[in-house]
């Protein structure tokens with residue numbers, strides 16, 4: 001049975017870059033096209049063709065006996081090998097979700113066509129049908145049910161269209177576990193659209209090419225939406241960034257600092273321009289046409305201002321940000337840019353935060369560059385992370401820096417929650433990074449060492465051994481979606497129960513009541529200029545404790561926190577809003593006086609709410625001048 005998930009209305013055309021490789025010559029001949037349009041069409045006999053439009057040239061290739069290589073689908077690449085025609089089409093720079101959708105349509109239409117009765121050559125020659133080529137209609141419910149019935153009666157793909165080899169490797173792939181795994185992750189990234197109407201409007205705005213900023217409470221799906229937006233933009237000219245490494249990892253991107261190539265960005269602007277003019281960095285800036293930034297609340301206003309000038313200088317274009325489209329998102333009620341004082345405090349334990357600037361940190365929306373970019377602004381309303389309406393309303397209060405007596409009582413009552421289950425402890429969120437590191441290290445040290453031979457085997461098999469030390473009993477968090485249906489998702493909590501004798505893989509018991517060996521996973525990150533960075537490591541991290549700063553953007557299974565030492569506006573809100581429900585939360589000490597929203601943020605949101613007061617919630621607005 002096929003493992004391809006298809007939904008109605010998949011696309012039947014895409015625009016991409018294309019290399020046509022003719023394999024009938026030695027060596028093969030390649031022709032390169034920067035822009036090509038691919039369309040699925042059929043003729044009067046219902047044969048399915050791939051039509052390739054290259055500037056003034058149009059070619060059609062019969063979709064028969066093809067092999068589709070889709071290993072790099074996530075990078076907007078795929079290869080279609082026409083074995084009979086001895087031809088390869090190498091697709092690149094295609095928006096990832098559209099490419100997947102296009103290949104799915106191709107699969108559905110080819111599969112259905114293969115079961116239709118065939119006309120022999122003679123009948124075709126004698127046919128008096130008018131010659132015609134028409135675009136293939138989108139996949140319909142009828143197509144899907146036909147395909148379903150075909151599969152049930154094990155008829156699928158037995159026509160001559162797809163060779164046995166292609167059956168294994170093409171989209172029609174049989175369900176070997178590797179293939180299933182890949183498909184699952186693809187379905188998750190680009191799969192059937194789950195976007196709400198308010199989220200869809202933002203995708204449309206992003207596609208319109210305008211600069212946009214969208215905000216919304218924690219868990220309204222901002223990062224989820226960014227991933228969808230990344231799926232519809234051309235990969236070669238799109239750069240996904242976030243203010244922190246953890247947040248960047250969530251959207252498969254890099255930190256804004258590493259893209260910008262201006263070091264810490266604290267140098268005067270002319271020096272930043274010099275740094276960014278180094279050929280490799282400048283190339284990234286020049287190729288970038290869509291710049292995505294998540295967790296914008298933690299980007300310092302002065303840094304943003306400098307980046308805008310760097311972009312104009314390096315790209316030699318005086319439009320805001322040198323003409324790059326900005327797609328910004330974040331919630332200014334969450335953590336603010338890291339202040340110098342905080343950097344100094346946290347550096348002792350972990351110098352993760354290098355974004356310090358001279359002088360106090362400012363918000364992005366307070367910079368002149370923000371105004372120059374004329375961002376269309378949206379506010380998402382529907383919270384997805386928490387389902388419980390009572391908890392959502394508690395969080396909304398805390399977000400605004402308010403704590404009613406009822407809310408304080410509810411939060412304090414969580415102190416007695418028993419969250420431990422099956423040896424999995426709640427993750428402690430700490431206000432200071434050094435506290436979190438100290439807890440993880442001391443708890444790990446307190447555990448008995450597991451078989452040293454197996455541990456060293458693990459060292460040899462993972463390239464990041466110096467970064468992650470595990471023992472039986474170690475509390476861990478999953479860093480990748482392994483199986484969404486089974487609850488093995490990014491943020492899932494578990495405990496190491498043993499190591500496999502063979503390859504030394506740690507066996508983890510997860511909260512979702514599953515015990516599985518966890519093996520290394522590959523992270524593929526799109527850096528600027530179409531450069532792909534890959535990292536292979538165990539998708540685990542120690543989870544007795546995290547700093548609140550490092551938890552921003554995450555959804556956590558079971559979490560406890562001490563809120564008596566929080567020091568930033570929004571910090572208590574970020575910590576509390578990581579939990580999915582009140583039941584999976586334990587607040588050890590709570591003091592209403594520590595809950596604070598930044599006054600400038602309150603003013604910023606008040607202005608933009610006033611501007612949309614008489615319109616529907618998700619109406620785009622230009623926010624009046626800054627605070």
Ligand SMILES: Nc1ncnc2c1ncn2[C@@H]1O[C@H](COP(=O)(O)OP(=O)(O)OP(=O)(O)O)[C@@H](O)[C@H]1O
Pocket residue numbers: 194195196199216217218219220221222223224225331384385552553554555577
């Ligand atoms: N349309 C949707 N349908 C179903 N689930 C959704 C939808 N949008 C988001 N989610 C889910 O809601 C959860 C929170 O989403 P996400 O992390 O993107 O929120 P966020 O706004 O970025 O939060 P934060 O401000 O904390 O970073 C995720 O588990 C995500 O998969």
Ligand SMILES: [Mg+2]
Pocket residue numbers: 222223224553
């Ligand atoms: Mg997020």
